[in-house]
Amino acid sequence: MSSSVLELPETLRLESHPFARNQCTSTTTFSPGSTIISIPALVSVLLPASKGHRCDACNRRPSDQPLKRCTGCASYWYCDAACQIFHWKTEHRKMCKDYNAYCASPRFQSLQEHEKMDALLLSAFCAHMALLLEPDENPSVSTFLSLLPGPTEIEPPPRCGGYAFSADQLKSFYSRFGNNNFSMHSHFNVFGHGIFPLASRLFNHSCMPNAAAKYVLTSSQSVRMEVVALRKIMPGEEICVPYLDPALLQTRAQVFELTYGFTCKCTSCTFLGSVGRIPNPPKDGLELKSISTALEHFVREMGEVSVFQTGRSEGFPPQLLCVLHETFLCDLSERFSAASHEGLYDVALEAGTTLTALYRLIYPPNYPQIGMHLLEVAKTAWNYSVQTDPTDKALNNLAQEALTLARSILTVFGSEGDEYDGPLVEIQTLSNLLSPLD
Numbered sequence: 001m002s003s004s005v006l007e008l009p010e011t012l013r014l015e016s017h018p019f020a021r022n023q024c025t026s027t028t029t030f031s032p033g034s035t036i037i038s039i040p041a042l043v044s045v046l047l048p049a050s051k052g053h054r055c056d057a058c059n060r061r062p063s064d065q066p067l068k069r070c071t072g073c074a075s076y077w078y079c080d081a082a083c084q085i086f087h088w089k090t091e092h093r094k095m096c097k098d099y100n101a102y103c104a105s106p107r108f109q110s111l112q113e114h115e116k117m118d119a120l121l122l123s124a125f126c127a128h129m130a131l132l133l134e135p136d137e138n139p140s141v142s143t144f145l146s147l148l149p150g151p152t153e154i155e156p157p158p159r160c161g162g163y164a165f166s167a168d169q170l171k172s173f174y175s176r177f178g179n180n181n182f183s184m185h186s187h188f189n190v191f192g193h194g195i196f197p198l199a200s201r202l203f204n205h206s207c208m209p210n211a212a213a214k215y216v217l218t219s220s221q222s223v224r225m226e227v228v229a230l231r232k233i234m235p236g237e238e239i240c241v242p243y244l245d246p247a248l249l250q251t252r253a254q255v256f257e258l259t260y261g262f263t264c265k266c267t268s269c270t271f272l273g274s275v276g277r278i279p280n281p282p283k284d285g286l287e288l289k290s291i292s293t294a295l296e297h298f299v300r301e302m303g304e305v306s307v308f309q310t311g312r313s314e315g316f317p318p319q320l321l322c323v324l325h326e327t328f329l330c331d332l333s334e335r336f337s338a339a340s341h342e343g344l345y346d347v348a349l350e351a352g353t354t355l356t357a358l359y360r361l362i363y364p365p366n367y368p369q370i371g372m373h374l375l376e377v378a379k380t381a382w383n384y385s386v387q388t389d390p391t392d393k394a395l396n397n398l399a400q401e402a403l404t405l406a407r408s409i410l411t412v413f414g415s416e417g418d419e420y421d422g423p424l425v426e427i428q429t430l431s432n433l434l435s436p437l438d
């Protein structure tokens with residue numbers, strides 16, 4: 001299939017790549033925060049935890065009114081008639097009658113939770129295909145079929161609804177799901193899985209991505225993915241998004257190999273590959289403390305560009321190698337959330353400050369997770385000052401600084417998902433509580 005079939009905006013170009021299939025490069029300059037492309041879902045499925053809380057058509061969670069049930073199956077929920085009609089025409093008509101029996105069937109029940117999602121996504125995909133008047137003419141479908149299948153062949157799960165697809169066709173669809181499905185999120189809380197063929201076709205992964213995906217929910221429409229520039233992108237630069245959390249410093253390589261069948265060659269992986277063996281972090285509290293202090297110092301002095309972006313390990317202190325062990329980050333975030341949960345805000349703030357430094361080292365600038373974390377740090381500092389001394393200037397300033405940085409980072413990414421709440425709203429609320437910085 002030739003790439004000329006793809007409908008691309010003029011600002012993007014799909015080029016041949018020295019060793020990969022294609023690369024998507026920019027033909028223009030994108031400023032941080034600009035939308036590179038907006039792509040509708042071909043199909044999407046809600047997680048079980050979101051069923052009944054979000055509309056099955058547009059995936060919104062209305063704040064002002066309860067969802068209405070499909071009277072046919074009583075298992076699908078919608079904002080209103082417009083959403084229901086949209087979903088009926090594009091998918092649900094083929095699934096409504098069989099859905100409950102299917103979900104209760106021993107074959108479906110014997111599947112693991114993630115396999116159930118896969119089975120529902122496959123069912124929704126087949127239903128959607130069966131309802132398209134001319135599936136062969138549909139650009140989203142042909143883009144989906146042009147995607148590379150996953151590295152391993154698995155038998156497709158049972159489906160809901162009766163459609164005329166051959167076993168080979170089903171296998172061919174299903175083999176493209178595993179490495180081409182996206183977790184959709186609202187304020188970084190995952191609510192479902194979706195297939196966005198053009199996004200899969202265009203954007204390769206990087207652990208130091210210059211762009212990231214967010215999800216926009218609009219009444220009686222499919223979810224849209226918006227790919228947002230995290231920093232300035234120059235003409236000719238390849239645009240990459242993260243397929244998984246880059247903070248999985250050790251396990252990510254395995255996932256790339258097993259799920260996507262490639263070895264990542266980004267600057268972050270180059271850096272990690274060049275530092276040699278990564279030791280376990282020390283168990284001793286005092287040693288950990290001194291390493292945390294050294295990490296914070298290193299990041300303060302590092303400037304805007306991290307060694308994870310240059311890919312060069314010269315000058316990286318050997319003493320800090322153990323912070324690159326995944327357990328260091330895990331333990332730190334556990335300590336941060338446990339301590340703030342228990343009201344031990346001083347302990348939490350200490351862990352939170354070290355975690356901020358680690359995030360700035362391993363994530364690209366403006367990465368939304370850094371902003372989300374800084375918002376938590378600001379809340380912790382606020383809680384601490386309420387608990388101890390609300391007039392404490394130092395705590396107030398700490399909260400203000402974290403909040404200012406959180407706002408600038410999260411404004412680049414912009415709001416996603418449900419529009420009536422989310423981190424930008426929380427930042428505004430907390431900002432109103434704090435006194436101005438001095």
Ligand SMILES: *[C@@H]1O[C@H](CO)[C@@H](O)[C@H](O)[C@H]1NC(C)=O
Nearest residue numbers: 117118121177178181193259
């Ligand atoms: C989505 O991809 C993950 C791997 O990243 C896989 O484990 C899961 O089964 C896939 N889900 C669907 C619905 O295909």
Ligand SMILES: *[C@@H]1O[C@H](CO)[C@@H](O)[C@H](O)[C@H]1NC(C)=O
Nearest residue numbers: 020021022204262263264265
């Ligand atoms: C994505 O990039 C990796 C290297 O980082 C490469 O091995 C892989 O083939 C690329 N994938 C596609 C689909 O171009």
Ligand SMILES: *[C@@H]1O[C@H](CO)[C@@H](O)[C@H](O)[C@H]1NC(C)=O
Nearest residue numbers: 340341376377379380381383
């Ligand atoms: C702040 O305090 C509130 C109320 O006690 C609590 O619910 C919240 O989890 C705390 N947040 C942080 C980040 O410490």
Ligand SMILES: [Zn+2]
Nearest residue numbers: 055058079083
């Ligand atoms: Zn809706």
Ligand SMILES: [Zn+2]
Nearest residue numbers: 070072073096
């Ligand atoms: Zn129904």
Ligand SMILES: [Zn+2]
Nearest residue numbers: 207264266269
């Ligand atoms: Zn990488």
